[in-house]
Amino acid sequence: MTGAPAERLGRVALSLCGGGITGAMYEVGCLVALEDGLPGFDAGKFDLYIGTSGGASVAALLAGGVPVKRLYRALLDPDDDYFRLERHHLLSFDGAEWRRALGSALATARRIGADAISRPRDVDIWQELDRFYDSLPAGIFTMDGYRSFLEEFFRRRGIEDRFSAFARPLFVPANDLDTGHRAVFGQGNLQDVPVSAAICASSALPIFFAPVRLGGHDYIDGGIGKVAHMDIAVRWGADLVFVVNPVVPIRADAEEGIPTGHGRAKRIRDQGMLGVYNQAFRMSVKTRIQLGLKRFQAANPGVEIVVLEPSEREATMFLYSPMNFAARRTILRYGYSSTLEYVERHGEHLREALRLRGVGLAT
DSSP states (O other): OOSSOOSOOOEEEEEEOOOHHHHHHHHHHHHHHHHHHSTTOOGGGOSEEEEOTHHHHHHHHHHTTOOHHHHHHHHHOTTOOTTOOOHHHHOEEOHHHHHHHHHHHHHHHHHHHHHHHHOGGGOOHHHHHHGGGGGSOSEEEESHHHHHHHHHHHHHTTOOSOGGGSSSOEEEEEEETTTOOEEEETSGGGTTSOHHHHHHHHHOOTEEEOOEEETTEEEEOTTSSOSSOHHHHHHTTEEEEEEEOOOOOOOOOTTTOEEEBTEEESSGGGGOHHHHHHHHHHHHHHHHHHHHHHHHHHHOTTOEEEEEOOOGGGGGGGGSOTTOHHHHHHHHHHHHHHHHHHHHHHHHHHHHHHHHTTOOOOO
């Protein structure tokens, strides 16, 4: 879509937050439940879509015309090849980045060796080790494999890899690494970037994935900073925004325990460094989305926000590998069942809110 946003209110927007592959599973389950709990509602008919990080893939598929129930069935069934995402599409090492890091580390080691030989009494080992910091790779893995997967999926399903080809507006936020500012793919001078590339840029979570370089800029995960990006929805005329946020802190349960590669454990720290990082990230996201919602609603009292997110007591399911089909099914079904319960409690209000914005539902 080109030009300025339409000057009208009453649009209904969907904002899908991050959470990686497991978060995307939860989002798909939620959206199927909305369709089943609100007969006549179509997750493919939101007026606009905002997808961040893991949510960018789901938002793009919906905006591109993929029925959410078809995606749900494909993700439930390991024999269904409709959306066959495999480990190597995500976990492929960035060879160029690792070669750069290795070359830099070797050069640093040579400098340290030369200093140790020429002035051994003056060498401060800790200061010398500091030189290795800049020799670390910018990320462990590359998003290139996932972009190839998306490009191939779009080709097979007849979806053009262009924002302007989508029937409904799609916006994919990321962050420019060198300026520290948000970039929104799908609008302005970032409208011509391929959708598959924008999804990967928005999904490049620091440490795990190297930044995605597009048009001379390096981009990282769109969930760093703002989380739901509701201001984009309001700018495009939405006054009802559905926000699906899969990222909540894990509340460890002493009875069920925490899944680890060595069996179940009682504490999150037993998952090691990455487990601690994951929990810290979830805590940060939860705080930012709560504060962001509070500030946003104070500044936009006429906009209604519907937030769907998992219970902290149930969030341990997100600790399983996303390549584990049993875990996928658990997350998909939990997203479905928990959202269906939400609709049963708030269905009357949701139906009225949608009706006021011209969304027809079955009676």
